Amino acid sequence: MKAEGRVFKFGDNVDTDVIIPARYLNSSDPKELATHCMEDIDKDFVKNVNEGDIIVANKNFGCGSSREHAPIAIKAAGVSCVIAETFARIFYRNSINIGLPIIECPEAAREIQAGDEVEVNFDTGLITDKTSGKTYTGQAFPEFMQKLINAGGLVNYINSNN
Amino acid sequence: MGMTMTQKILAAHAGLDEVKAGQLIEADLDLVLGNDITSPVAIHEVEKMTKQTVFDKDKIALVPDHFVPNKDIKSAEHCACVRKFAKKNDITNYFEVGEMGIEHALLPEKGLTVAGDVIIGADSHTCTYGALGAFSTGVGSTDMAAGMITGKAWFKVPSAIKFNLTGKLSPWVSGKDLILHIIGMIGVDGALYKSMEFTGDGLSSLTMDDRFTIANMAIEAGGKNGIFPVDDLTREYMKEHSTKLPKEYVADPDAEYDEVYDIDLSQIKSTVAFPHLPENTHVVGTFDDIAIDQVVIGSCTNGRIDDLRCAAKILEGRHVAKGIRVIIIPATQSIYMQAIEEGLIQTFIKAGAVVSTPTCGPCLGGYMGILAQGEKCVSTTNRNFVGRMGHVESEIYLASPAVAAASAVTGKISQPSDLGL
Numbered sequence: 001m002k003a004e005g006r007v008f009k010f011g012d013n014v015d016t017d018v019i020i021p022a023r024y025l026n027s028s029d030p031k032e033l034a035t036h037c038m039e040d041i042d043k044d045f046v047k048n049v050n051e052g053d054i055i056v057a058n059k060n061f062g063c064g065s066s067r068e069h070a071p072i073a074i075k076a077a078g079v080s081c082v083i084a085e086t087f088a089r090i091f092y093r094n095s096i097n098i099g100l101p102i103i104e105c106p107e108a109a110r111e112i113q114a115g116d117e118v119e120v121n122f123d124t125g126l127i128t129d130k131t132s133g134k135t136y137t138g139q140a141f142p143e144f145m146q147k148l149i150n151a152g153g154l155v156n157y158i159n160s161n162n
Numbered sequence: 163m164g165m166t167m168t169q170k171i172l173a174a175h176a177g178l179d180e181v182k183a184g185q186l187i188e189a190d191l192d193l194v195l196g197n198d199i200t201s202p203v204a205i206h207e208v209e210k211m212t213k214q215t216v217f218d219k220d221k222i223a224l225v226p227d228h229f230v231p232n233k234d235i236k237s238a239e240h241c242a243c244v245r246k247f248a249k250k251n252d253i254t255n256y257f258e259v260g261e262m263g264i265e266h267a268l269l270p271e272k273g274l275t276v277a278g279d280v281i282i283g284a285d286s287h288t289c290t291y292g293a294l295g296a297f298s299t300g301v302g303s304t305d306m307a308a309g310m311i312t313g314k315a316w317f318k319v320p321s322a323i324k325f326n327l328t329g330k331l332s333p334w335v336s337g338k339d340l341i342l343h344i345i346g347m348i349g350v351d352g353a354l355y356k357s358m359e360f361t362g363d364g365l366s367s368l369t370m371d372d373r374f375t376i377a378n379m380a381i382e383a384g385g386k387n388g389i390f391p392v393d394d395l396t397r398e399y400m401k402e403h404s405t406k407l408p409k410e411y412v413a414d415p416d417a418e419y420d421e422v423y424d425i426d427l428s429q430i431k432s433t434v435a436f437p438h439l440p441e442n443t444h445v446v447g448t449f450d451d452i453a454i455d456q457v458v459i460g461s462c463t464n465g466r467i468d469d470l471r472c473a474a475k476i477l478e479g480r481h482v483a484k485g486i487r488v489i490i491i492p493a494t495q496s497i498y499m500q501a502i503e504e505g506l507i508q509t510f511i512k513a514g515a516v517v518s519t520p521t522c523g524p525c526l527g528g529y530m531g532i533l534a535q536g537e538k539c540v541s542t543t544n545r546n547f548v549g550r551m552g553h554v555e556s557e558i559y560l561a562s563p564a565v566a567a568a569s570a571v572t573g574k575i576s577q578p579s580d581l582g583l
Contacts, residue, residue, distance in 0.1 A: 013350055013439060017547045022526035026229060026236035028203045040549040060351040060384060064545055065526070066286040068203055068302035089355050089386055090286055094302035144186045144316065154304050158312060159212045 001122045003080035003101060005052035008038075008045065009114035014057050015064035016091065020073040022065070033069050034076035051078040054120070056112045058084065062091025068098065075100045081120050083127065083138070085109040096145055097154040103127070108136035122149075164414025166322040167389050168357040171297040171411050175280045183321035183418075191221065192296075193274060194309040195283030197265055197522075198226035202243045203303035204284060208311060216251045217313030223255040223274055223283075224248050225265040228522040233529040263494025263520045266290035266378060266462035271494055273404025277392045278411055282306065282315050287462045287544065289380045292389035293373035294396055295410060299387045320386045322357035323348070324419040327364030329428040334578045336472070337372030338464055338542065338562035340425070341379040342433040346443030347423070354384035356420065359413065361391060364427045370399045371468035378463045379544050382440040432577040434540075435560035438548045446565055446577040456539040457482075457570040458551075459563050460491025460518075461525045464542035467497050469563040474506040476567035476578055477513040483573030488515035489524060489531045515570070527551045533558075540569040 018041040020033055027033060038045035055074065061084035062070060071094045074082065082095070085106040095102045101122055108127045112118060116131035125138040141149065151157035165173065165180065173181040175189035196204055201224055208214055216222055224244050229237035248256035255274060262268060266287050269275045277295035281288060286300035301315065309315050325344065331337075345352070358380045360373075368376070373390050380388030390396070392410045400408050432446040459465070459473050470492060482488045490510050492498035498520065501507050510517050524531030525543040533539055533552030538559065541551065546558035559575060568576040568583075 015547045017550050021549055022528055025199045026234055026240065028206065040554050060354065063350060063384065064286065064547060066284060066300040066302055067199065068304060086351065086354060088384060090300050090302060093305060097302060097304035142186055154308050155207050155210050158308055162212050
């Protein structure tokens, strides 16, 4: 599986309140949530993001509230992958559970610039910055998480094991 | 090699003699929790599952508390969805508005969480129950859905940081000041993926409400869970509130910790976290005047009876500064009633504060205290992220109930000693 797109860059500690502000949590509709994705940190994000684009951020991405609405909004906005130095643990779980591809790679997260064209190969963990020509290797998922990802998320995994 | 307290609980629930940090396990769950924001997403996931019957109707808690009483039509629809699911599945622990409370204050009060339990909740502050010696952690809605159906969850066994507490907190200094101090020291990702285990002689001076506050904010340091050993105070609390059988676990003497911090409680001072991260901590009295517009006293962090008593002691016979809005929210109906019986509510209203029924409302910028552009709020809640309580250009200063109440009187960030207390 591969992801390819243009990069939107964010810093440290991007919390789930700025990914999807609580004032919109009276909805759980992915399409509606997507229209407010990243609104409080980059109000033009939704206007500028295209299907397949990639978010690159520094450490502790997705910290704070456990709201699954955050990875749901990112996925429904068309983002194909999030690369970060580290992820907050609940966001990490939620992304795997709902099938939003994420990958931890500190070097790539620090060096890749906003607007770069990046390709991620999830089978090999290889991240290629086509703009700079540099390649990086993201951290591989443990076998169990890979099974969840391959099944298309936790619910499918449980269904297939029943 | 020995195991930490958390590792021992997880091993027992995974049917294993031993677990190691980093190991992936599947553990049996004693309780699965959800609220009115996270449960509808979970219920939608359950509808996609081949098996849709809950694993145990007594081991699921559904607590509409975030936007309740319903703040608008969409919130009402979410609550209706949860209510319908609870009825269909005959969920024992569904709490309607008249008997509810903020989930993390309510569940221990109702005796649903005891020492030795493994608890997941689709709310990040589920880590609160570590105060009772349970392993409890926040998850998302899909994990909640899977937990409700299978009674199990997958975990990566965490390593741990030990906080060895000695001494005793000074007057007007509370568990909130301690946990803010710790977050300031290790940062908002200082305990990422890890357990925060609190130990030491100093524990005996911390009230149960202090411990709930401390465990509650483990997530603000990125922690997977915060946990306290069980002592006589815990036993007494559980005996008073629960009929469940607790199980006490003790960390092995040779348990391995990534880091150990020694903290003398007598050195902790009134501490405030400046915008926009809980790690931006400052000791009250060491910064220039900060004029405020609003004070919120409540939430799963600080809406318990100790918190209200502390605020009332300061507000008794005083009045909030002119032009300052003060919103006080008892965390559960039972706490609310106790506050009425003790005359605390009368003190608050006489002082010029408004008192609300239990709700998470203002903490996450839902309703009941939204901030306008440029406004500043001193809040006993747990997060001060950009836009958390309203406008993206508003500011939240996280503080203890004592600091919040003193600030309400002066109109700027203050501590009780500024009022001669």
